[in-house]
Amino acid sequence: MGTNRLERLSASVRTLRSQRAIVTKESEPSNESEPPDSFPVASTTVPTVTTGTRASVVPRSGIETTIVGGTLLAVAGVLATRLGYVPMWDGYEYASAINRAAAGGIRLEDLRLAGHASQAYAALVIAAQAVAPGHSWPIVAVNALLLLITVAGVWRLSTLVFPAPDFSVERSLVTGAVAAQPALLAAVVQPGLDLPVVPAFVWTAVFLLGGRWAWAALTGLALTFTKETGVLLYAVLAAAIIIWRPRIALGVPGARTQAARRVMVLALPGVVFALYLLYRARSAPAGEPVVWNAGTAMIGQSLMRQLLVPRVDRYVATSLALMFVLNFAWIATLGTAAGGLAAARRIEWGRPRSNRVARAFAGEAGFIVLVLLGTTLALSRFATYANARYVLVVAPVLSLLLCAALRAARAPRLARRFVLGLYALVSLASTVRTIDPVSRALFGTFAFGERDLLQLTSITHECCARGRDQLGYNLEFTTLAALMDDALAATEAGDSTLIVLPDSTNWHTIPLLDPRTSRRTVDSTTAVVPLVVEADSASLYRAARPTGVYLALPNGPAERGLTLLASSFVIGPERRFTRGPYRLSAYRLTPRMD
Numbered sequence: 001m002g003t004n005r006l007e008r009l010s011a012s013v014r015t016l017r018s019q020r021a022i023v024t025k026e027s028e029p030s031n032e033s034e035p036p037d038s039f040p041v042a043s044t045t046v047p048t049v050t051t052g053t054r055a056s057v058v059p060r061s062g063i064e065t066t067i068v069g070g071t072l073l074a075v076a077g078v079l080a081t082r083l084g085y086v087p088m089w090d091g092y093e094y095a096s097a098i099n100r101a102a103a104g105g106i107r108l109e110d111l112r113l114a115g116h117a118s119q120a121y122a123a124l125v126i127a128a129q130a131v132a133p134g135h136s137w138p139i140v141a142v143n144a145l146l147l148l149i150t151v152a153g154v155w156r157l158s159t160l161v162f163p164a165p166d167f168s169v170e171r172s173l174v175t176g177a178v179a180a181q182p183a184l185l186a187a188v189v190q191p192g193l194d195l196p197v198v199p200a201f202v203w204t205a206v207f208l209l210g211g212r213w214a215w216a217a218l219t220g221l222a223l224t225f226t227k228e229t230g231v232l233l234y235a236v237l238a239a240a241i242i243i244w245r246p247r248i249a250l251g252v253p254g255a256r257t258q259a260a261r262r263v264m265v266l267a268l269p270g271v272v273f274a275l276y277l278l279y280r281a282r283s284a285p286a287g288e289p290v291v292w293n294a295g296t297a298m299i300g301q302s303l304m305r306q307l308l309v310p311r312v313d314r315y316v317a318t319s320l321a322l323m324f325v326l327n328f329a330w331i332a333t334l335g336t337a338a339g340g341l342a343a344a345r346r347i348e349w350g351r352p353r354s355n356r357v358a359r360a361f362a363g364e365a366g367f368i369v370l371v372l373l374g375t376t377l378a379l380s381r382f383a384t385y386a387n388a389r390y391v392l393v394v395a396p397v398l399s400l401l402l403c404a405a406l407r408a409a410r411a412p413r414l415a416r417r418f419v420l421g422l423y424a425l426v427s428l429a430s431t432v433r434t435i436d437p438v439s440r441a442l443f444g445t446f447a448f449g450e451r452d453l454l455q456l457t458s459i460t461h462e463c464c465a466r467g468r469d470q471l472g473y474n475l476e477f478t479t480l481a482a483l484m485d486d487a488l489a490a491t492e493a494g495d496s497t498l499i500v501l502p503d504s505t506n507w508h509t510i511p512l513l514d515p516r517t518s519r520r521t522v523d524s525t526t527a528v529v530p531l532v533v534e535a536d537s538a539s540l541y542r543a544a545r546p547t548g549v550y551l552a553l554p555n556g557p558a559e560r561g562l563t564l565l566a567s568s569f570v571i572g573p574e575r576r577f578t579r580g581p582y583r584l585s586a587y588r589l590t591p592r593m594d
Contacts, residue, residue: 064172068155071176071424072148075185078431078475079144082189085478086136086485086520089468090114092508094191095139095522098122102129103525113193115292117276120225121196134523143188146199147179153202154178154396160209161364161400166413170406173420174399180428181395182327182474183388190472193227194389200226201233201393205371208241209364213265220269228291229379231273233393236374238266244367299383307381315383318459321442322386323376323394326454326473328426328436332402335419339405365404372397385464386456388473399423431474448480448554449583465504465556476582483584484510484551485519486577491549491586493518495528498548500538500565500589502556509553535561539568548589558585568592 087095093114101110106126111119128138158171178184187195200223207216220237223230280290291303299306299315324333372394379391402423406416430436434445434453443459445452446466456470457463464470471477488510493499499510510520512527521527533541535550542548550565552558565571572588 064168067169067172068151068175068179071179071428072151074428075179079185079188082475082478083137083140085189085481086522087191088481088509088520089507090192091190092511092522094193095136096524098125098129098139098191099133099522099524101126103133115288116193116227117225118193118227120222121193134525136522139191140189143195146196147184147188149199150202151175151179153199153206156206157202157209157396158400160206161368162403162407169417170403170420173417173424174403177399177420177424177427178396180424180431182427182431183472184392184395185431186472186475186477187389187392189475189478192389194392196226197223197230197233198392198396200230202396204234204237208237209367213262217265217268221272224269224273231270232378233375234269236371236378240367240370240374244370303382306383313383314460316380318386319380319391321459322388323379323391325442326388326439327430328423329398330438331423332398336398336401336405339409342409365401368397368400368404372401385462386460386470432476434474434476446554448476449578450581451476463504465502467555468505468507471555479579479582480553480555480584481520483577483579483582487551487584487586488513488520489518490575490577491588493530493549495530496545496547497530498538498541498545498589499530499532500548500550500561501532501534502553502558502561503534503536505553505556506532506534535564538565542568542591548591550587550589552585552587554584562587565589
């Protein structure tokens with residue numbers, strides 16, 4: 001009898017230990033607690049040791065649909081005012097590559113946009129561009145679709161981190177704050193590879209948290225073959241899920257085979273990319289790097305050295321500022337830090353260290369913390385330009401952590417919603433106006449008519465005067481493009497016109513002109529190629545064209561340009577072109593022949 005009782009007790013202990021190994025949600029809502037106006041739309045799948053997933057239902061209330069839908073309508077209204085934007089700077093580099101591929105038929109090498117491993121995004125956007133070659137709207141349409149996919153992914157991720165019904169408003173405000181991110185919206189109209197990285201990143205995190213390993217590998221492949229940084233970001237996500245739930249990823253006795261299969265599936269994107277690099281090493285044209293590195297040579301170190309060797313310099317400082325300060329990100333940063341401190345004060349420090357750490361990272365927010373730490377490290381390792389688009393993936397992670405921090409600090413419901421709503425509101429306002437006082441103080445500003453824009457080059461002192469692509473931190477740079485078109489049309493600029501710009505501002509700024517309207521275009525089939533030079537070298541070209549025009553771009557040393565031009569050209573009277581509070585000056589140039 002005693003032996004049987006002992007065996008039953010041992011069996012009960014083993015059962016309890018097995019149950020403790022299964023991951024459960026912190027506060028899974030029951031059907032009875034669902035609000036009357038809500039309905040189940042999301043199956044929250046949570047990984048377990050043995051089966052890999054467990055399903056639960058997360059309701060979406062009507063208020064969530066209203067808040068997210070209202071934010072998307074506001075975002076659509078803002079973007080609609082920029083549909084006439086013609087890409088310039090790096091945006092033109094990508095737009096022209098996409099147009100060439102769409103017009104001439106897709107070849108394998110065309111999928112490497114601007115020298116990047118961008119096959120996943122390139123195949124999609126080139127196919128869309130084939131509908132209307134020579135126009136910018138197909139690219140904007142694809143990017144807008146990717147924005148919607150990102151928003152859907154952020155909401156889905158928020159249901160995994162905050163599944164409780166009383167967090168429905170908080171989930172929608174987090175989602176709205178991401179949808180209204182100024183740099184994200186700027187990337188919708190300015191072609192590039194950093195926007196498509198975001199939805200792949202977010203959905204990979206969703207699938208990893210939900211235990212959808214094959215889907216995570218599939219979106220991981222899209223992430224990896226959109227831009228090279230996607231490889232690092234996928235590695236961060238995979239490492240985070242392994243560290244956060246090692247028994248799920250690596251298995252326990254009795255489930256090693258299934259865990260091994262999962263690890264093999266998760267390793268697939270990395271293996272495929274490694275094979276791609278081997279192929280590139282053997283097939284890349286002479287002089288072309290195996291991995292794109294044109295924007296990471298600021299400090300004369302190899303990519304591998306920059307990745308592996310710690311350093312603290314102005315490039316790291318700028319990257320961190322772009323992630324955690326720019327466009328009111330400091331609100332989320334301070335809120336997250338405060339919540340973390342509040343949570344740390346409640347930890348039972350008398351327990352063993354391993355138990356304290358495990359307790360702190362037990363919830364899904366622990367996974368998000370690991371993702372933020374890894375993403376910050378990955379994106380701040382390389383010395384590159386101060387382009388806000390390079391760190392777009394941080395925005396959804398930081399927004400989620402702000403909400404998690406408010407919960408950890410046990411902030412009242414009204415306080416949580418006020419902070420999250422304020423963050424979403426100022427983010428939306430910042431899409432069309434530089435109003436963040438902290439960013440203005442940190443980076444400095446320069447005048448653009450009656451408005452001020454941020455000088456993101458002020459810390460690194462990099463190229464591009466006061467900024468070219470660096471101005472893509474919100475949508476105000478599109479007004480500069482519109483004013484240039486107004487000035488070019490008014491002066492009837494063409495292939496017989498010498499176009500002069502301030503120093504360090506001429507990078508695909510005016511690459512092609514429509515011969516009928518004299519406005520910039522991406523349609524190379526009918527366009528003329530103007531002669532565009534900078535003020536410091538304009539004297540060498542004074543006899544190349546019978547007439548010229550100087551556009552005093554505010555993001556360059558416009559006054560210095562006038563001084564340089566005075567010795568070689570007769571400078572006509574100033575002509576001002578305005579759009580609302582923004583202003584651009586243009587001057588007719590007549591070559592001096594003496």
